[in-house]
Amino acid sequence: MPALSPHPLIRSVTYTRWLHLFIGAVVWGVWEFIDEEGRLAPFALVGLVGLIPAVRLVEGLQARLLLTGDSHRESASRIAAAPSANWADRWRTALWMEVRLALGLLTAYLTAALAGLSFALARASSGADPVAMGALPWSLPGGHWWYALLAPLPTVALLAAVAGLGALITAIARRLLGPSGAERLAALEERTELLLERNRIARELHDSIGHALTVAVVQAGAARAAKNEEFTVRALAAIEETGRAALEDLERVLLILRESGGPVPARPTLAHLDRLLESARASGATVDASVSGPLSLVPGPVSREGYRIAQESLTNVLRHAGPAPIRVHITIADGRLDLEVTNPLPTTRPPAAPGGGLRGIRERAALLGGRATAGAEGGEWRVRVRLPLDFAARRVEAGGHPYA
Known part of the structure; x- marks a missing residue:
């Protein structure tokens, strides 16, 4: 009332x-x-x-x-x-x-x-x-x-x-x-920019913290089931490493929100992909990864978003299929980055419906002028993402926000 x-x-x-x-x-x-x-x-x-x-x-x-x-x-x-x-x-x-x-x-x-x-x-x-x-x-x-x-x-x-x-x-x-009309338009643009920034930060927290919690849950469950001291030690080390990375991401987001003016830790890029893959392997998954093309040619915004997309894709596999075999393939050619993550569909339960993680992958791809698809195909769950390498670069050179 x-x-x-x-x-x-x-x-x-x-x-x-x-x-x-x-x-x-x-x-x-x-x-x-x-x-x-x-x-x-x-x-x-x-x-x-x-x-x-x-x-x-x-x-x-x-x-x-x-x-x-x-x-x-x-x-x-x-x-x-x-x-x-x-x-x-x-x-x-x-x-x-x-x-x-x-x-x-x-x-x-x-x-x-x-x-x-x-x-x-x-x-x-x-x-x-x-x-x-x-x-x-x-x-x-x-x-x-x-x-x-x-x-x-x-x-x-x-x-x-x-x-x-x-x-x-x-x-x-x-x-x-x-x-006036111009002032209302400027206020609307400012509010839109603020909402986009909030949405980006929400995706950052969702991907980073979600990945850390998923790895921790999978590792803890595997260690309890294995009842092996050596495996338990490896699981705890993986949980520690993943948790430390999540804390770094959380600290960076909080510094941005506080607008402290101090140095903000750099966001991880595809150059840190090995750390991400090792985290998934430590959870019991078999990860087969290949990279075709020089990662050094990938612009910063595309590389950062590509890392987050790969992170969310691996998190979804661990969450819904457990420690299943995973194939990750990255190709840099013809002015674009192609990322593909594939895993067998679980046989004990139906695949989960698309949720916030897949929606976040599509949003990240769309904001960089790319596209993303995900779905069951030939007994496998496949995530395909294509990002143009020059889209974010053109935005940055023009003085725009790469996420706007």
Whole structure:
């Protein structure tokens, strides 16, 4: 059940909006003190001031703080806090200044008139002389006690008017000071970049920690079944090595998340493939691996993603087929990297349905302009991945993010 919103009259933002409206009338008051005749001049003045790019920044910050109640809240983001980037922003800011001045004058008049009327009714209820009614152009005859019963009504009307005018100027601010199309597009691109980065980090943790836990579980189960001291020692060594690598990956991810500015450990690449294969062999699997072509020609982003794809493929074999025979073949030729991981289908249980690991493999391949397929074929489970070698390189040379 959604939480009920507090009544406008007990919300602090209602009164900060009142203050914001009063500030808008200050220009008029200052001009009245200088020149009582040119009463339309303030409108021309604030319109010209609104054409200055920095004014949009100042007005946006003030509106965020006073009209939304919190300059860091999500609702405040609907009001831009940046200088005018083009003439459309300038004209909208100029119009905003005109509207703010007009509503400020209306608020000041209603405050003086209705507050004065409440005071006049209270005075007239106890006296016989006519009482001036503040900003209103007539007097109130005195001597009527029942005026005291009417005295609170103008104040109530004033509070209602303030709440309504505050909501109105907030809506206008979001319209006239709201982000332009270019600013909304930039914000969307920034959010997309953030989501892509989070997705990449989630895949990193899934592949690394998932592989370490899978190896640990398989090794522990094999050691218990073997009941051999020498095998148990090898299993514990493999668990230690895999766990240490997972801790390095976790430390790197945490450093990225903390934005500490310190050196971040390098991500493993296909140059570290032997360590990955040994981890799988230590789990009892027979791994037959071959590499055709120079790994040194593989760009960093492709090499790193290729390592993670191979890691996830081996993890899936250990998780679903146990220590089964595995064939890993990597080919670097014709401007692409081909990776194939094959294992016999388990006979004791049906193959597991594709899960997050296979989806992560496909996502990694797609982000580098490649493709990945996985499925049963001739009694074997086969994962095929093709990655172009020049895709990530072109992105990096162009100043883009290789994962975007």
